[in-house]
Amino acid sequence: MFVFESGNVAAAGAVKLARAKVIAAYPITPQTPLTEKLSEYVDNGTMEAEYVAVESEHSALAVCIGALSAGSRAFTATSSHGLLYMAEQLHWTAGARLPMVMCVVNRAVGAPFSIWNDHQDSISQRDAGWIQIYVADHQEILDATIKAFRLAEELCIPVMVCYDGYYLSHTYMPYEVPEQSAVDAFLPPYSYRHTLGPDNPASLNTVTLPGGRLDIHGEFAPGYMELRHSLDLEMKRAIDIYTRIDGEFAKTVGRGGSPIVQTHLCDDAEYVAVALGSMASQLKDVADTLREEGLAVGVLAVSMYRPFPGEILTAALAGRKRVIVFEKALSFGQSGALYSDLRAALYSCDTKPIMSNYILGLGGRSYKSSDFCEAIRQSVARDSACGDHMGWIGLNR
């Protein structure tokens, strides 16, 4: 069934279809309508879950950590300062290997205060040990949120589904809502290997000395460093596992096909524009326009950002003349984070493209398709002897 609703309602619908049993959240713009919708579902009985109204985002994730540990599927959502207020619990969730799913409705971070969109909030948390997925429209919000539960639960690694504040959260567009029976067939009930309960007490994640350690049976058990090593190894498996999960989703629900990266007009492209989130969707129009001018432009959307799909990206981008990365976040004193990662991935290939990095849209600064066109033309026109470069779009000076 197609509905015409906001991105926040699409996310809430996914959580309902996934039959989350505990929702703990604190409202923050632009995430608020998502949590309001979930509390409405719980209140009117269309969703069988416990909605825990908490006093902060730190507590929201702490409640979810408890719920997951006790064997209940949990969900929270936040934005900006809310995500940062959870930062300590973000690391804890990943370290404790809890299969949490959270929507991050991307918003700028103060100071100065801004309620508008950019990607600084989730990008600043990319090293917390969570899988990060960025989506481009409402259908992707809904589908990715449902698939995220499978992914998190198969790997015991938490997943953030990130979508643009306002551009997606408050914008209405049509999307298809799958049948509950199809989602039930795809997503089995939550079961956790180490469920805590009065009958099964345990002390988990206590102080772990720097060296190796023996468990209660006197046998060698993984120490802190081994646990970090296995988190890294297993997170890297997410690329293959998510690809398989996406295939199963396509079989039961009927949509899917390119869960890690998505390309548009890339086959013969000499120049490829790369971005996260809804920008990647807009870049399709940009590529269409520039193709009419005779520029062989393609688009690559990075849907899974952590783990970083370096091999897939290298295969897709090696040999192109230029790669132009558009970003709504940056690592101050360096460049956009996606650009750094991509440049590192392409470093070892023999036919490394020349790269450009454009920063735009910070704090909701407006941008238009013509801005992307102009930046790509500018990048293409640069003397290749000048090498890689970084620029800003929409800066008043």
Add this chain to the structure above:
Amino acid sequence: MHDETIQIRWHGRGGQGAITAAKIFAQAAFTHGFPGVVMAPSFGTERRGAPVEVSLKISKTKINDLCPIESPDVVVVLDDSILRDADVTAGIKPGGILVINTPKGRAVYRGANVKLATADVTHLAEQAGLRRGIVNTGIIGALARALPIVPLAALLDAIGTEFGAQRAAANIEAARLTHEHTEME
């Protein structure tokens, strides 16, 4: 680039129902031949009584550009007092359509190069049985007259679906009556 996209910018006041009106029009368009429909209120905070804008893009293909409308084909104004507070025709395409709820008729707007469509929606909606000041369903009738891309019957159905059984009849009548009494230049 989607040159065939029809861009409609709505101007109302917070609480006046511009978002609901745009949503109803969008839903009817989606079910009547326009798979690409995107509607977005102005990004940011909304205050009751303050001018608000809503962007509505309608296309035969999927819409990828989610940025607010800068060059509308059509501008819809829910209340002529907004003309004092906002430059409603900013960026409008030459020959674009301006739909205004006003009792003043054509005299309400003297700008050049736009096609004017006027209706006294406030009065007609009251006549249809709505409480004074409820104009968001009536204005849909005026837009349907000025921009006949979606059958009126489909819009009236969408209004019926949006409002509960008790309120549907008067809202549908407001749109029908306004459609009948809209004056086009």
